[in-house]
Amino acid sequence: MTTAEHVEPDIIGMRLAHRVMLRDLRRTAEVAQAISAGRVAATPRRTRALATYLELLAESVHHHHAAEDDILWPVIEKRAGGHIDLTELSDDHSVLDPKLARLREAARALATAPDSEDAAAALALQLAQLRDLLEEHIAEEERDVFPVILRYLSVGDWAEVEAQVRRNGRLSFELPRIADACTPEELATLKKTAGPVIVLMLAIVRRPYRRLERAIWA
Structure with missing residues (x-):
């Protein structure tokens, strides 16, 4: 396939x-x-809700990096192995699970003892460290991996990757978060692509998700 004929994955x-x-x-x-x-x-309500949210967030982050290691990276190695070294990104993934475990523990500790200044400080530290790690990691991934995906993976390759990744996602948590992060144009495109079932699911899961958000940020 020539460059002129290549259709990039979305x-x-x-x-x-x-x-x-x-x-x-x-x-x-x-x-x-x-x-x-x-x-x-x-408050007990806020700290319990925050612990619940962070449990779901940790699960989501784990699912994302595990899907990259187990599903996406092998496809990239097959299609473009000589054009990118994924070692550093995989090494970042290897340190994520222990950090996510410590985050869960810190969140539960604060929920158990909302008045504990030490527990609040520990949770703030764990979140700041994880945020900083992933900001750097994601910037590197988008800089180095995205161009390789667009150049070497076919539309069919990418469709299969996405289909496998979606199988284990928790849609009740993922859908409303994605909808909130979209521009109106992106959301319209996603709804059109995903079809009426996803639109209905979003309407169903949004209300309990909003209650959880309000408990933390209201």
Whole structure:
């Protein structure tokens, strides 16, 4: 296939996944820091909701990087192995799970003892560290991996990758977060592409997700 004939995969889904991940890490880090500094009340309701949210967020981050390691990286190696070295990105992934485990523990500790200044400070630190790691990691991934995907993977390759990735995602958490991160034009495109079933699911899952958000940020 010549360059002129090559049709690029549409990687909007991966771009949105990164955007959503960073948005959540930044805003949860901000609220944790505000709790630690005493600017936001550490009520039992807020800290329990934050622990629930961070449990789901940690699960989502794990699913994303595991899908890259197990599904996307092998396809890239097959199509463009000589054009990119994924070692550093994989090494970043290897340190994520222990960090996610410590984040979960810190969130549960604060939910158990909302008045603990030490627990609030520990959670704020864990979130700040994870945010900083993933901001750097995602910037490198988008700089180095995205051009390779667009050049060497076919539309069919990418469709198969996305189909496999979606199988284990928690849509009740992912869908409303993605919808919130989209521009109106992106959301319209996603709804058109995904069809009426996804639109209906979004309408169903948005309300409980909004309740969880309000408990943390209201």
